[in-house]
Amino acid sequence: MQRRNIVRTASGALLIAATAGGVLYGCASAPADRADGQRAEAMLKSSFKAHGQATLDRLDQDETQRLCSEYAGRALPQPVAERIEKANLATIRFPADGKLVGDWKSGEKIAQSGRGFQYSDDPTKPAGANCYACHQLSPQELSYGTIGPSLYQFGKRRGFTDETRRYAWQKIYNAQAFNACSNMPRFGHRHILTDAQIRDVVALLVDPASPVNR
Amino acid sequence: MADPMKIRANVVGDSTEVKVLMSHEMETGQRKDAQGKVIPAWFIQNVRVVHNDKVVLAAQWGPSVAKNPFLSFKFKGGAKGDKIRITWVDNHNDTRTDEATIA
Amino acid sequence: MPGMIRRIVAASAVVCVFAGVVADVFAQSTADEIAKYRDALQDGNPAELWEARGEEMWKTPRGPKHVAFASCDLGQGAGVVKGAYAQLPRYFADAGRVMDLETRLVWCMVNQQGYTHADATKTVFGNGSAKRSDLEALAAYVTSRSQGVKMNVPLDEPHVHDMYALGEKMFYYRGGTHDFACATCHGDDGKRIRLQDLPNLTKVEGAQKAYTTWPAYRVSQGELRTFQWRLNDCFRQQRFPELVFGSDASIALTAYLAGRANGAEYRGPAIKR
Numbered sequence: 001m002q003r004r005n006i007v008r009t010a011s012g013a014l015l016i017a018a019t020a021g022g023v024l025y026g027c028a029s030a031p032a033d034r035a036d037g038q039r040a041e042a043m044l045k046s047s048f049k050a051h052g053q054a055t056l057d058r059l060d061q062d063e064t065q066r067l068c069s070e071y072a073g074r075a076l077p078q079p080v081a082e083r084i085e086k087a088n089l090a091t092i093r094f095p096a097d098g099k100l101v102g103d104w105k106s107g108e109k110i111a112q113s114g115r116g117f118q119y120s121d122d123p124t125k126p127a128g129a130n131c132y133a134c135h136q137l138s139p140q141e142l143s144y145g146t147i148g149p150s151l152y153q154f155g156k157r158r159g160f161t162d163e164t165r166r167y168a169w170q171k172i173y174n175a176q177a178f179n180a181c182s183n184m185p186r187f188g189h190r191h192i193l194t195d196a197q198i199r200d201v202v203a204l205l206v207d208p209a210s211p212v213n214r
Numbered sequence: 215m216a217d218p219m220k221i222r223a224n225v226v227g228d229s230t231e232v233k234v235l236m237s238h239e240m241e242t243g244q245r246k247d248a249q250g251k252v253i254p255a256w257f258i259q260n261v262r263v264v265h266n267d268k269v270v271l272a273a274q275w276g277p278s279v280a281k282n283p284f285l286s287f288k289f290k291g292g293a294k295g296d297k298i299r300i301t302w303v304d305n306h307n308d309t310r311t312d313e314a315t316i317a
Numbered sequence: 318m319p320g321m322i323r324r325i326v327a328a329s330a331v332v333c334v335f336a337g338v339v340a341d342v343f344a345q346s347t348a349d350e351i352a353k354y355r356d357a358l359q360d361g362n363p364a365e366l367w368e369a370r371g372e373e374m375w376k377t378p379r380g381p382k383h384v385a386f387a388s389c390d391l392g393q394g395a396g397v398v399k400g401a402y403a404q405l406p407r408y409f410a411d412a413g414r415v416m417d418l419e420t421r422l423v424w425c426m427v428n429q430q431g432y433t434h435a436d437a438t439k440t441v442f443g444n445g446s447a448k449r450s451d452l453e454a455l456a457a458y459v460t461s462r463s464q465g466v467k468m469n470v471p472l473d474e475p476h477v478h479d480m481y482a483l484g485e486k487m488f489y490y491r492g493g494t495h496d497f498a499c500a501t502c503h504g505d506d507g508k509r510i511r512l513q514d515l516p517n518l519t520k521v522e523g524a525q526k527a528y529t530t531w532p533a534y535r536v537s538q539g540e541l542r543t544f545q546w547r548l549n550d551c552f553r554q555q556r557f558p559e560l561v562f563g564s565d566a567s568i569a570l571t572a573y574l575a576g577r578a579n580g581a582e583y584r585g586p587a588i589k590r
Contacts, residue, residue, distance in 0.1 A: 047565050058492060058493045059493075142512075143511045144511065218369065220365045239446050
């Protein structure tokens with residue numbers, strides 16, 4: 001009995017989001033649902049405080065975050081997925097000089113570092129990408145996470161081609177261009193990494209000399 | 215003033231099993247604070263356990279023992295209702311003594 | 318010592334057999350060694366030091382009004398501690414609000430013992446002997462008196478039910494620079510960050526296993542940490558702003574996770590890495 005109520009509340013909230021995102025289905029929501037959504041938003045705003053670099057605007061969702069929150073825990077409808085991927089693909093920028101591959105040794109350091117953007121981090125120091133938190137990369141590093149797939153032999157398996165290099169750049173820049181609601185941060189689009197840093201992480205993945213491909 | 219120890223002492227066969235938790239920072243002297251200043255060493259140096267006026271355990275500790283140390287040991291003898299007394303002294307000469315009854 | 322030798326022999330045998338997947342074997346044996354380390358910690362949990370301090374505090378008159386917690390109602394009647402944590406969060410009519418344990422303790426300190434809210438929440442998370450938290454000690458004491466009691470958060474009570482639903486929404490809320498939600502790390506089975514196993518909190522078994530082992534003594538910090546701390550530090554790592562202690566979002570998430578743990582035996586305060 002109580003479980004059913006909970007599901008109803010949750011799906012009620014989902015309805016609001018779909019309407020707020022409006023373009024998709026254009027359905028009307030009941031006033032009670034809207035009140036519920038507003039209450040959730042008000043609760044969120046009153047429950048956090050700005051701390052150093054982590055200011056309250058980090059709670060504001062862009063359309064991708066909003067849609068991915070609303071559809072979390074169930075299958076993403078095809079049109080929604082396509083819309084998210086299209087919008088995110090449009091954000092991807094390639095470097096002006098066209099150079100996509102940097103230094104894999106520096107890329108390894110960036111992949112190891114979990115620092116950056118937490119309120120406990122020094123905002124003047126460069127951020128890491130923390131790749132190893134979720135992926136296996138160089139086989140020498142045994143402490144790797146499994147939230148994402150193993151990237152060991154990424155370049156070797158895909159071929160050391162321009163296409164692979166371009167794909168690696170884009171995937172790091174904005175993973176949701178290829179996989180709507182991916183768990184992976186959008187490192188370029190959200191300005192987590194600089195172009196130079198992305199270049200180095202691309203090198204870690206695609207350089208034949210990188211331990212990832214040995 | 216340091217917090218009390220948490221002591222458990224139980225007769226097991228012909229021995230007494232003692233388990234002690236001590237509340238102490240056990241600072242190694244190797245760590246630095248956020249400003250990069252070395253945090254001075256501060257740790258328990260001597261531990262003594264007395265049963266019926268007889269020392270059943272004496273230990274010298276160093277900075278490699280973890281914060282809030284747990285000590286577990288057995289000694290021959292001891293009977294239900296007997297008292298054991300445990301004392302530690304740290305490198306600041308702070309000390310604490312607690313007593314427990316063997317169960 | 319013979320045990321150690323046996324283990325080394327066994328380990329090298331494994332490496333020979335599966336030479337092709339050496340990295341996996343190493344990762345596995347690392348995980349095994351971590352499991353052994355966790356087992357070794359179970360005896361002599363320093364959380365008991367916090368429990369003892371909290372019990373003393375609970376029974377001693379304190380604050381400007383010199384009142385003991387004997388008049389504090391955690392939901393089972395004034396001063397009743399036994400089993401109280403297993404039925405929190407719950408709705409408190411005198412406060413007009415759903416509260417978790419920590420929030421309720423603060424409420425009693427302010428409304429019965431005469432502390433200002435600022436004083437009562439000055440040190441919610443301790444840091445060494447120079448900065449000790451009364452709340453962590455009190456939480457250790459109260460929770461220890463629910464050991465072996467089945468979790469039974471009153472989800473049919475409308476206010477609690479409402480917070481549970483809001484908590485579920487919070488759990489899936491993606492935001493911040495990195496697009497992280499609670500579900501990013503805790504929405505799937507068998508995942509880990511680096512070598513740290515992640516409970517899948519969207520499943521009842523995962524929520525039960527995780528929720529019933531907080532508060533916990535964190536060996537890496539040498540501190541006892543409450544569920545409020547757990548949520549606060551998760552959001553820090555999510556790159557969110559700071560979760561306010563006792564805020565509605567913190568209570569909603571606690572109601573959601575505690576409610577999903579219903580039916581499981583409470584086993585805290587535990588000891589964790």
